[in-house]
Amino acid sequence: MGFHSFESPYDWSRIDTYRRRAEQCPGGLVDLSVGSPVDPVPRSVKEALAAAADDGQARGYPKTAGDGLLRQVATDWFRRRRGVDLDALGADLVPTVGSKEAVALMASLLHLGPGDRVVQPKVSYPTYAIGTQLAGAQVTTVDDPVDTDSWVDLPGVRAVWINSPGNPSGQVIDRAGLSKIVRAARSIGATVLSDECYAMLDWSGPTQVGQNAPIPASPCILEPEVCGGDASGILCLYSMSKQSNMAGYRAALVAGDAHLVKAMTAYRKQVGLIVPGPVQRAMRAALEDGGSVMAQREIYARRLRALAQALTSYGYDAVMPQGGLYIWAQARSGDCWADMADLARMGILASPGEFYGDSHRLRFSSTISDDQLELALDRLHTGA
Known part of the structure; x- marks a missing residue:
């Protein structure tokens, strides 16, 4: 790499x-x-961070794949907030040191390089292109990845970036559009990379909801209706930065195809891309604090x-x-x-x-x- x-x-x-x-x-x-x-930052998160300041995960080396409690809380969050059962999909997850490093290193960790092509929206977060360039692969922009005819027959397409809700446009891709992208990518053996860091800030429905109502969220690439009950060839990114004002904590995660996540985790372990133990505790609090x-x-x-x-x-x-x-x-x-x-x-x-x-x-x-x-x-x- x-x-x-x-x-x-x-x-x-x-x-x-x-x-x-x-x-x-x-x-x-x-x-x-x-x-x-x-x-x-939510009080629950600050208290969790303080409580973990001198526990075993702070004094010793934290787990690259996330400690058992974080993994369980994140799995429960996907089920409760996104309608996704990671276990049933054959999916795994790994915490990342913020979402930007996950985006920037994604093409490299997928072993993409010269001769490979990564598709992304023409209007999008610049780090998608930077990460592709760092790997030595070719950036290909399209007006809208949902228009799969614009990229599915291009030579060398190995991955497709999507972002919903999008930065900067705010566009939300519906389930039909997400499913169309997944089908097209699978037909050519490409990986779908879905940046969903703004998922809990969805305004396409009511912006104000009742106190006990579920938090509105944009559709997830790992919903069974979208992926056909199989996480193969799909990776989903999520961050605590936007939902819980934790940008400085560098707290995010990648979930999806277990084979891809396992391989990425092995590299992350060797490079030392490990979320600090106290931050992992804070992530648990953030995922549990819907209020x-x-x-x-x-x-x-x-x-x-x-x-x-x-x-x-x-x-x-x-x-x-x-x-x-x-x-x-x-x-x-x-x-x-x-x-x-x-x-x-x-x-x-x-x-x-x-x-x-x-x-x-x-x-x-x-x-x-x-x-x-x-x-x-x-x-x-x-x-x-």
Whole structure:
């Protein structure tokens, strides 16, 4: 597994000029660019981390595959929240040091390289492409992976990335679309890589639900209706960062085809890609604390609605996304960088759509404090 060179426009230093300009605005910068959580980590998670600070998993080496309790809690979570019985599917799981390293190393851990092709959405999270390039494989972008005719007959397709709800678009792929992708990938022996890190932030149905109602979630690639009751050739990624504000904990997992997961786990063990023991305890708490997830959902839903309305009042075609944390809007000027300059004049920093594959759009994040949100809303409504 040797690293190859990579090319990507995903370079946050490119927006430093706009950041400095926005910081000079009276009242300071409102940063809507990076999707980094700002709300408190749930009390249950903090207490679990503190309790594990000096237990056996903290003093000694933690298990790469996850300790037995974490594995059981994660298995129960898939069954309860996603309608997925991992055991019945022939699936396994492994915790990862955040979802980004899992994405970036995925092609390499699948032994892809020169001559292999990885399909991904044209508008998507940049690390999919970077990970493919690191492995030395070829990146192939398509408008929509659900249109399987656009990639199924291409030579050398070994894997297909999908992301639902998507970053930055917020698009949710329905079960019929997911099933179509699985069937097409299996017909050519390709692996489906499903990034579902925003799964519990699904707005395609009611954004507010009753206290005892199940947490709405987007369809999972491992649902029996989607995968035919068999996890073969499928890997699903999930993260605690979005649902529980745990980005700094680097807490995520990969679940799916047991043969693929077992092989990946063996490499992870040798490289030392192991989630720390106390973080594994915190992951258990996060997966079990549905109340905190529901409360965070309501916060993001409120912020997204308000942000969409304010952006619309300023002239953007902003709408509530189907899922995720972002408003993905057409640039008013037609060029994301011109809009970046205009917004910086008002002290607002967005994320240029070029980073995600479309230079005619911008991404606005809802991961800001309520005070910062109010400041952004006022500036957008007044245009100053």
